[in-house]
Amino acid sequence: MFNKLKKEQKAKLYAPVNGKVVSLEEVPDPVFSEKMMGEGIAITPTDEVIFAPFDGEIVQIPETKHAVGIKDKKGNEVLIHIGLDTVDLAGEGFTTKVKIGDSVSVGQPLIELDLEFLRENAKDLVTPIVITNSVNSEKEIQLTEEKEASAGETVLLTITSK
Template structure:
């Protein structure tokens, strides 16, 4: 009975400024079908991707379009900038972190040339996904306009 009162909750802030999109609305079926995990997405209006919480960088794709973080309690979060952006082979992305770095909420991780991505026909939808759902009881995601590093986009309740 008291376990529910003590349930751990983690807040995830927006890694980009922009508009929240429900994960089921993402155009890539791997994300919308929750194959990778659950969460939400942002259509970015800012070119700076910031850390959505304190944590450790555990993965950066060689094409710099995706960053994985480990947050408190072992929660793993994937931020995948755009759809099919791996095809750009890193063009349009500048990384400011490396694997193993400990980062603070709001710290700049990537700079993204959104105009370049659009000029290459890429969809800017950026999924923010919890990949290890075995630790999660519930995810509540929000909608609307968000500010990078400021607005809560998800609340995660741990098992």
């Protein structure tokens, strides 16, 4: 009998924005801090553009433009949720550069932010980056120890699928 060996697949998720790296547990919203949406990390943005963290396909952009969902070729599904309670802004402060179904490359602009408006009107700018299909999965996720992130350069997470 032949053993069917599963080959481990590793995927790197790069910072989608420049800013301060924050652990998910420190995000002041239990949906994220208690990892109800999945494992991940967060960044408090210092720049006005959210970039693709890996090559993939846009699978979600709510009408309120405050978040974007991306899926890579290995099946990892990532949600970038810009700020907290930003759904209440009804799209103001956000300009999308992509649409659902678009293929994107790492570093490609996804959403432009009006940081001044968001600082004045959002509860918090901390931006959770969550692997939504990591709950009850066999994915091993290694988080960065960096404290500052550079978009497209800092590897925030390494995902190993077994």
